[in-house]
Amino acid sequence: MKVTLYSQYFNPKNSRRLGRKIPLEAAKKFSDQKLQDILKTLRIDYEIKEGYYPRVPYEKCNIYNIESNLKKGTVIKMIERKL
Numbered sequence: 001m002k003v004t005l006y007s008q009y010f011n012p013k014n015s016r017r018l019g020r021k022i023p024l025e026a027a028k029k030f031s032d033q034k035l036q037d038i039l040k041t042l043r044i045d046y047e048i049k050e051g052y053y054p055r056v057p058y059e060k061c062n063i064y065n066i067e068s069n070l071k072k073g074t075v076i077k078m079i080e081r082k083l
Contacts (some may be wrong), residue, residue: 003072005064007032008053010079019055026044029083032062038082044075060067 006019012027014020020027039046047065053061068075 001067003066003068003070003075004073005066006053007035007062008056008059008066009076010035011061013063014056018062019053022083026080026083034083035079038073038079039064039069041082043050053059078079 008014010027010030010031011020011058012024035061036046036048044066046064049051049063049065050060052059066075070078
């Protein structure tokens with residue numbers, strides 16, 4: 001199953017209303033390189049492309065298309081714990 005993750009989900013500058021999906025304390029430790037390392041340690045195949053998150057269309061972000069049997073919310077929680 002393909003799942004799309006936007007780097008805006010983990011951006012500490014965004015409020016929850018603008019799309020951040022993890023607590024602020026965990027988001028403060030976020031970087032794109034760290035997210036890539038976490039996906040590698042979880043052995044999740046992914047590809048990265050640049051694009052825009054629909055709630056923040058004026059700011060570019062990375063889009064991670066991942067191949068996983070897990071639900072999107074489960075993957076986000078796993079990443080949050082690793083941050």
